[in-house]
Amino acid sequence: MKLRERDLEIDFTDAINAIVFDQMKVDQPNFHGIGQMHRVDFVVELETAILFVEVKDPGNPKAQSKGLEKFHGELQNGTLSDTFAAKFIDTFLYRWAEASLEKPVHYVNLVTLEDSELLPNFSDEIARKLPPMGMSVPRWKRPLFENCQVFNIELWNASFPKWPASRLMPAPTAPQGG
Helix, strand or coil: CEEEECCEEEECCCCCEEEECCCCCCCCCCCCCCCCCCCCCEEEECCCCEEEEEEECCCCCCCCHHHHHHHHHHHHHCHHHHHHHHHHHHHHHHHHHCCCCCCCEEEEEEECCCCCCHHHHHHHHHHHCCCCCCCCCCCCCCCCCCEEEEECHHHHHHHCCCCCEEECCCCCCCCCCC
16 A cells, blocks of 8 residues: 655555545545644554554755754754644644554654664653653553654665655656647
8 A cells, every 4th residue: 555745655555444544525535624734744543553654754855944944943943842742642642532552652763864873862862751751651552653663765774674765756747839
């Protein structure tokens, strides 16, 4: 099942189900329904787990400098990890209310940064903002998530060869007649 976020595509070949979760148009089959809630891009059901997948594409060749500045500023000041954490929490709540979380949840993120050195720190920063925020909660019978990881395209493809991520090339434009 291939899912697309702008011109990035991930092929979840062994998925039982894979949906674009951030749909906001009423006529779409997976319409989210609550615009005020944050949402991850994709929800993927595997045989033994559920993946929440968020995609951010600062490495897009068409990215505007103003958007890149904003992205890097939010990465540095912590608001980007707040946003990623909110997307996980709201998606978890939404799927829990749908009774759609019977399997362990993994939060995997594809962020097209060239600098892979930032990714482990960013993963840890997001995970620290997810309940129970590193605290022990003896009454909880199961964790909210199994792991939280951030990958660039290269690391994603090395880590998940069954789920290749690729940038789609724009269709060539027809030559202008003259």
